[in-house]
Amino acid sequence: MLDIKKIRADFPILKRKVHGKPLIYFDNGATSQTPTVVIDAIIDYYSNYNANIHRGVHTLSQEATDKYEEARIKIQKHFNAKHAYEIILTAGTTESVNIVASGFSSLLQEGDEVIVSALEHHSNIVPWQMMCEKAGAILRVIPMDEDGSLRIDLYDEMLSNKTKLVFCNHVSNALGTINPIETIIDKAHKFGAYVLIDGAQACPHIKPDVQALDVDFYVVSAHKMCGPTGVGILYGKQELLEKLPPYQGGGEMIDTVTFEKTTYAGLPHKFEAGTPNICGGIAFGVAVDYMNSIGFENIQKTEHELLNYATEKLLTIDGLKIYGTSTKTSVISFNIEGIHPYDIGSILDKLGIAVRTGHHCAQPIMDFYRIPGTVRASLSFYNTKEEIDIMIEAVQKAKMMLS
Incomplete structure (x- = not known):
C-alpha cells in the first residue's frame, strides 16, 4: 500500500x-493537484533557462529546447507511442480534439457517418458537430444504459461502410464509467473507420498503451495528471497525422515561406504553430515521472x-x-x-x-x-x-x- x-x-x-x-x-475530475516536484520544475524554468525553443543558437534556447524535447520523449514512452514525433504537444484535450476535427472537416464527404458516444464531455461533441456541418456528414450517437454503460449491441448496428470516424471517451467524466475502448476500436477498424479516444479522465488512473490498443488518436490533458494547466497531447499514428492538414498557420510549423507558396514542416512541428507552452510541456514530463514513481x-x-x-x-x-x-x-x-x-x-x-x-x-x-x-x-x-x-x-x- x-x-x-x-x-x-x-x-x-x-x-x-x-x-x-x-x-x-x-x-480531481476537474483538475488534480500539483506536487512540489512539478511546481519546482516550473520555477526552475523561469528562474534559470527561460527562452524560446527550436530557434536560437544561444545557450538558454538550447537548454530549453533540450528539456522540452526530453519531455516529449518521456510522454512518448509513457503512452508507448512508436515515435516521439507522434506526440503533438497542445494546449490540452480540447485543442487536441479540435485539431483532428478541423483536419477531417476537409477530408469527409457529404453523407459520411461519424459516431460518438452518449457519455461524452461537450469538448468531444461540439467539435464533431461543427465538423459534420462543414462536411455534410451525419453524426450518430451510441446510446447509454441506465447503469451508465454504453449499448455496444446498438453500436454494432450503427457501424457500416459509411462510418468514417468514431469518437469515445476512455472514462466518463460525469459518471466514471470505463468504456470498452478495445472493443470499440476493433469493431470500428473492421469497417475501415478511424477512432479517437478522449483519455483526459482515464490517464490519472490508467496507463494506456496506444500501440497495444491500436488506437488512431488519443488525447490527454496534463492538469488531470498532476501537471500544469494549458498543456496536453494529441497522439496520432504517423500516417494519419501526415494525412491531416495543419490546424493553424504561423511560425514553427513551416518549412519554407514565400509570398507565392508555403511548405510545411514535418511532424510534430506541422501542428505546433507559434511559441508553445514551453514551461508547461517540461512540467508535464516531470508530472509523468512523478506518477510513474508512485506506480x-x-x-x-x-x-x-x-x-x-x-x-x-x-x-x-x-x-x-x-x-x-x-x-x-x-x-x-x-x-x-x-x-x-x-x-x-x-x-x-x-x-x-x-x-x-x-x-x-x-x-x-x-x-x-x-x-x-x-x-x-x-x-x-x-x-x-x-x-x-x-x-x-x-x-x-x-x-x-x-x-
Missing part, C-alpha cells in the same frame, strides 16, 4: 484551510479501495442515489431526493470540502437521467478514508439543513 502521509506531503495545497476547515479536495498499479488499488468505501458509506444515507454503477474509476455522482445538487455543494464548501456540482459539461447524460445535475466527488490516490468520513457527515448535515 502507498504511504499516503508521505504522498500528501508532496502536495502543498493539501495543507491549507478553506472557511477555517482543513481542505478536503474531491474535485499506476498502486494508484489503481488505492483509488479502488477509496471508491468502494465512499460508495458503501454514501448509500447508507436515505434518499441518496448514485448515477453510474457499471465498472468505473474513482468518481461518484449522486443526488439526494428533493434537494438541488448546487445547495449540497455549497454547504460542503463551507465545511472545507471541494466537490463539483452541475452537469459537468455532459448535459446529454443529465438529460438521459432527467436531472439538472449531480454532486460529483472524484477521488485521487492522495485522498483518505478519514476525508471520506468527514464528507459523509457533511452530506448528512446538508440533508438535514435542506430537507
Whole structure:
C-alpha cells in the first residue's frame, strides 16, 4: 500500500484551510493537484533557462529546447507511442480534439457517418458537430444504459461502410464509467473507420498503451495528471497525422515561406504553430515521472479501495442515489431526493470540502437521467478514508439543513 502521509506531503495545497476547515479536495475530475516536484520544475524554468525553443543558437534556447524535447520523449514512452514525433504537444484535450476535427472537416464527404458516444464531455461533441456541418456528414450517437454503460449491441448496428470516424471517451467524466475502448476500436477498424479516444479522465488512473490498443488518436490533458494547466497531447499514428492538414498557420510549423507558396514542416512541428507552452510541456514530463514513481498499479488499488468505501458509506444515507454503477474509476455522482445538487455543494464548501456540482459539461447524460445535475466527488490516490468520513457527515448535515 502507498504511504499516503508521505504522498500528501508532496502536495502543498493539501495543507491549507478553506472557511477555517482543513481542505478536503474531491474535485480531481476537474483538475488534480500539483506536487512540489512539478511546481519546482516550473520555477526552475523561469528562474534559470527561460527562452524560446527550436530557434536560437544561444545557450538558454538550447537548454530549453533540450528539456522540452526530453519531455516529449518521456510522454512518448509513457503512452508507448512508436515515435516521439507522434506526440503533438497542445494546449490540452480540447485543442487536441479540435485539431483532428478541423483536419477531417476537409477530408469527409457529404453523407459520411461519424459516431460518438452518449457519455461524452461537450469538448468531444461540439467539435464533431461543427465538423459534420462543414462536411455534410451525419453524426450518430451510441446510446447509454441506465447503469451508465454504453449499448455496444446498438453500436454494432450503427457501424457500416459509411462510418468514417468514431469518437469515445476512455472514462466518463460525469459518471466514471470505463468504456470498452478495445472493443470499440476493433469493431470500428473492421469497417475501415478511424477512432479517437478522449483519455483526459482515464490517464490519472490508467496507463494506456496506444500501440497495444491500436488506437488512431488519443488525447490527454496534463492538469488531470498532476501537471500544469494549458498543456496536453494529441497522439496520432504517423500516417494519419501526415494525412491531416495543419490546424493553424504561423511560425514553427513551416518549412519554407514565400509570398507565392508555403511548405510545411514535418511532424510534430506541422501542428505546433507559434511559441508553445514551453514551461508547461517540461512540467508535464516531470508530472509523468512523478506518477510513474508512485506506480499506476498502486494508484489503481488505492483509488479502488477509496471508491468502494465512499460508495458503501454514501448509500447508507436515505434518499441518496448514485448515477453510474457499471465498472468505473474513482468518481461518484449522486443526488439526494428533493434537494438541488448546487445547495449540497455549497454547504460542503463551507465545511472545507471541494466537490463539483452541475452537469459537468455532459448535459446529454443529465438529460438521459432527467436531472439538472449531480454532486460529483472524484477521488485521487492522495485522498483518505478519514476525508471520506468527514464528507459523509457533511452530506448528512446538508440533508438535514435542506430537507
